[in-house]
Amino acid sequence: MIVTDEQSIMLGNYVAYLDFLNQKLLKFFDSQKPYIFCKQGCARCCKNAQFPYSAIEFRYLLNGALQLDKCTQKKIEINIKNIFDKKKKYSGKKFLYDCPFLIDDCCSVYNYRGVICRTFGLMTNTENQKIKAPFCAFQGLNYSNVLNLRKKTISVRKFKKLQTDLEPLGFNISYKYLTGEDYEEAFNLKFGESKPLIEWFE
Numbered sequence: 001m002i003v004t005d006e007q008s009i010m011l012g013n014y015v016a017y018l019d020f021l022n023q024k025l026l027k028f029f030d031s032q033k034p035y036i037f038c039k040q041g042c043a044r045c046c047k048n049a050q051f052p053y054s055a056i057e058f059r060y061l062l063n064g065a066l067q068l069d070k071c072t073q074k075k076i077e078i079n080i081k082n083i084f085d086k087k088k089k090y091s092g093k094k095f096l097y098d099c100p101f102l103i104d105d106c107c108s109v110y111n112y113r114g115v116i117c118r119t120f121g122l123m124t125n126t127e128n129q130k131i132k133a134p135f136c137a138f139q140g141l142n143y144s145n146v147l148n149l150r151k152k153t154i155s156v157r158k159f160k161k162l163q164t165d166l167e168p169l170g171f172n173i174s175y176k177y178l179t180g181e182d183y184e185e186a187f188n189l190k191f192g193e194s195k196p197l198i199e200w201f202e
Ligand code: SF4
Pocket: 045, 046, 051, 099, 100, 101, 102, 103, 106, 107, 108, 109, 110, 113, 114, 117
């Protein structure tokens, strides 16, 4: 693949954007410690989903994959092939799959992972001024200790029981917002077309 000067400047700007995003998310996760149950080996958020990736995210992810050892690269190739085999037989509207970069329940391209992957686990502010809990709240993980899962609201009773000063909060971390015009302008970059990760391999 030939990389033009313009593409390499853009990737540099994307790395600066990721640094900024990481710092921001680090603070968010820190402020939500009582509600976060993420730990190494818990890879549920890397399974059974679509994983939207824009062109620039995908290019950066590939840079990471190219640096992996041959054995890991082979495993990823096999995963991709298996996903395509499954996809061929699928006739529904929304094809879900386990991320091909997930190897033994660990992300093989962690430092190169996309925007959506970095936000897994936090609560998101939605456009209609509601808060969306991560899916794993409904599996006894993040925020399950403070949410009323039936009503999908914060439970005052549970919050009181935790005796913490750290409020459970939603953040402006929707994929659409974090890869939108404001960030493109601020970091002088273009995210480009966005589609499910697996479709970039078609
Ligand atoms: S790139 Fe890594 S973090 Fe993102 S879904 Fe795949 S395995 Fe998970």
